[in-house]
Amino acid sequence: MTASDAAETVRVELGDRSYDILIGPGLLGDAGRHVSTVLPGIRAAIVTDDNVAQHHLETVRQSLADAGIETAEIVVPAGEPSKSFATLQEVVSRILDARLERGDAVIALGGGVIGDLAGFAAAIVRRGMNFVQMPTTLLAQVDSSVGGKTGINAPHGKNLVGAFYQPRLVLADTAALDTLPAREFRAGYAEVVKYGLIDRPDFFAWLEGNWPAIRDGGPERIRAIAESCRAKADVVARDEREAGDRALLNLGHTFGHALEAAAKYDPAILVHGEGVAIGMVLAHEFSARMNLASPDDARRVAAHLENAGLPTNLDGMKTHLRDADSMLGFIRQDKKVTRGALNFILTRGVGRSFIAKDVPESEVRGFLVDKIGQ
Amino acid sequence: MTASDAAETVRVELGDRSYDILIGPGLLGDAGRHVSTVLPGIRAAIVTDDNVAQHHLETVRQSLADAGIETAEIVVPAGEPSKSFATLQEVVSRILDARLERGDAVIALGGGVIGDLAGFAAAIVRRGMNFVQMPTTLLAQVDSSVGGKTGINAPHGKNLVGAFYQPRLVLADTAALDTLPAREFRAGYAEVVKYGLIDRPDFFAWLEGNWPAIRDGGPERIRAIAESCRAKADVVARDEREAGDRALLNLGHTFGHALEAAAKYDPAILVHGEGVAIGMVLAHEFSARMNLASPDDARRVAAHLENAGLPTNLDGMKTHLRDADSMLGFIRQDKKVTRGALNFILTRGVGRSFIAKDVPESEVRGFLVDKIGQ
Structure with a gap:
């Protein structure tokens, strides 16, 4: 070889x-x-x-x-x-x-x-x-x-x-x-973490211990990329044209896309992976609020992403988010909408994500009001 | 009903x-x-x-x-x-x-x-x-x-x-x-005839007897369209993405496309179905020249297409075809070319078409010289 x-x-x-x-x-x-x-x-x-x-x-x-x-x-x-x-x-x-x-x-x-x-x-x-x-x-x-x-x-x-x-x-x-610039590497890493959070809790635990080695190169980086490709390939093989399960790959993306839109897609403010990082934490927090998962899971996810140098809350976005309704407007524009109903990827804990259909808009709004204000 | x-x-x-x-x-x-x-x-x-x-x-x-x-x-x-x-x-x-x-x-x-x-x-x-x-x-x-x-x-x-x-x-x-204008109906009819010539000799024989009824409407028109759709569907089901058998549908189209290009795609000179009609006759004549089919088949095909009011020879195209080599140039530009080799749909007789790969350019040129001149 x-x-x-x-x-x-x-x-x-x-x-x-x-x-x-x-x-x-x-x-x-x-x-x-x-x-x-x-x-x-x-x-x-x-x-x-x-x-x-x-x-x-x-x-x-x-x-x-x-x-x-x-x-x-x-x-x-x-x-x-x-x-x-x-x-x-x-x-x-x-x-x-x-x-x-x-x-x-x-x-x-x-x-x-x-x-x-x-x-x-x-x-x-x-x-x-x-x-x-x-x-x-x-x-x-x-x-x-x-x-x-x-x-x-x-x-x-x-x-x-x-x-x-x-x-x-x-x-x-x-x-x-x-x-690659360090910021761009970190942003890509948010998607690596996502595969652990969807349905691979052991992979997430391994990432928690190996981020520095992945960042610095070597066999851990290769393993993290291979495991991510395998995870995505598994989902895609089940659902090539996005009729069902593939939606799981959107974990963190509904909130994330809304944040990217709020930032007018200006990479100086927010790049895609950073939006996904914040979005994944919000998805875990929202799931906790819906009594689906423990708040400890949201804290654990935020801690690892923060450790990897990624944003995990809305602090940096405050000037771009007027209020809860403006963010809700961006969420409604997201294309992952089936005939007007709000679809979300929620979770029952680390590595236990699922597709939730018909999530009440009022619940999302209540969550956003708590985060951003009326 | x-x-x-x-x-x-x-x-x-x-x-x-x-x-x-x-x-x-x-x-x-x-x-x-x-x-x-x-x-x-x-x-x-x-x-x-x-x-x-x-x-x-x-x-x-x-x-x-x-x-x-x-x-x-x-x-x-x-x-x-x-x-x-x-x-x-x-x-x-x-x-x-x-x-x-x-x-x-x-x-x-x-x-x-x-x-x-x-x-x-x-x-x-x-x-x-x-x-x-x-x-x-x-x-x-x-x-x-x-x-x-x-x-x-x-x-x-x-x-x-x-x-x-x-x-x-x-x-x-x-x-x-x-x-529909009569000329456009006739041009579409050339493709109906094509399905008979590819692999349905009985359908071609039925068409020979029923053209006037198809033209004038009624159950014969419905049957001709349904049989054509069935014929094409059979070929497409065998080869959805045109990797093999589907090329049979190009019977008459290599010559036809070249004629359309020679006419600068001006519908006042030649429409697609007319090019296909002439092309199908040429394909039968070229097959006869290659000793694959009888010249009688080419004459039979030309007679029916002529009866339906379609052009069947190059007489109307003489002013647009400079010489054999200019037509050969248009043929080479046709996209049904696999790495430079000339592919043709040839025939062993009415309803017995087949895909011929690596047809020698010299044979095609010889045929065109006889038709158009040096």
Whole structure:
């Protein structure tokens, strides 16, 4: 086994759409070998952003070239605004300019924005090309690289246009995370914690003891990412198109999305993982208020997230939240609403989350009034 | 059974994506009842074009309203240019304006352009809404309403961006075809003939005897449409995503597409079904030249298509075809090319078509030189 062989492989079982996630250090430098094993004889478009391109594009391009894979490089501006119709059209056009065929590949090299954008382009060019993910952020490695959600934003809201489209291969290079800003690594870690809180109490307990080692790299980081991918893959395999169980993955996200909206999606104020961290604590506190779980669980969750340097309460958001009703308005706009009823992921304790339908709005409002004020 | 009950139902078997095609006169006037049976409690967006809207929009809107289905109407300009990124974005935006959710429906009321455009919008809004087809042309009823191909055009070529996305229900109102121009009806009929030529020799023989009755309406028209839908559904059920057998549906289309491109997609010169009619005759002639089939078959096919008022040779196209090589150039641009090799649908006789891979370009060129000149 060479240094670039994957330390872990997670198989996502989806019938004829099954694929492997390889996880380990140095995978980007060996991308050509891995891609050509799964997709022999192809050409490819590498979609990335101007930040990631500086760190990793030449490594990947050279590795693919060494394996005989001719590439076109498509570099878009870094950041959420690239998840737009205009950028999608540009990426689609560049893929067609390169005369790639259905059997060729679109490679997403970057974080969640690039994965969502490039994956959607792969889904629609020639009604579906091969798609390969090379996630370079912790969030993308543990979240967007599993499950096949791709898409762009609309003026009406985030991720309102897209497709469910599975990759043929995911290369999660854990060494690529060393170039990630600390804040972004912590934000991705919130999603790692989420998998423990949904239905893996032992994993959560292990995380409580191993956060410093995960942050600093090494085998604990690989294990945390692999266990997260396995957890998400389990849920997705049960419910690929989000008809039921998959909603569990939204633990902390209803409150979290509302907070992101309240912060006008300004990453200087709040990034997605931070919203999820606060949202998970609120979900545990709300569950305690509904007498479903002990307040001790909420305190335990908050303590670990705080230890990892994540926000766990609304203190930093006070200036952006006018009152309980304005936050309720943001919650109503969230797309996880089935014909007007409020759906929430609640919990009976650490690792015991469940889907609650028809949660009374009055209960949510009462909880928010206590938190934010009338 | 009331007058508006479907005279025929064709089931398209695609596992959990299976659906029914109802075929008969007066279905648009009873759309509300049929839609609410399959999709109870929904709201809907009706996507149509300004021509079709004049004939049928109020009928459908009223019928849906009577069944308690609230609708938003989205009317786009008639014609191929609406299969564009710009119009797609407009339709998507209007669906989101109407605050439709994933469980609501997008209804395509019109011909192939509307079906492709609205179906693609349904596929990508909220990563997939319910989709209902109400095809109002013969071509759309026998071709685009079965198989789930949706999409738009790119500057690089037709249908290069899209999705495979199945409807939940198709209502093929055979009386709606009475408002169709004769030329458009004949062009759609070319695709009906195609199903006989692929693998249903008895159907082709029946068509030879029944064209006038099909043209004039009545039970023969319903039978011809139902048999066509059944034929296409059989092929699609075997190969939903066009990995193999589905290519049989391209009989006559490689030559046909090249002719459409040579005519610059100007419907005043040639419409799709006319290109397919000529293409099918050429495919039979080319098969005879390859000693695969008897020249009598090509003559028999040409005779029936001519009898139906369709073009069957290149006489009308001479001014648009410079030479054999220019036509070969258009053929090479066709997207049904696997890594540079020329794929053709050839035949061993009426109803005995097959997929031929790696057809030597020199043979095709020789055939075209004989037809068009050096």
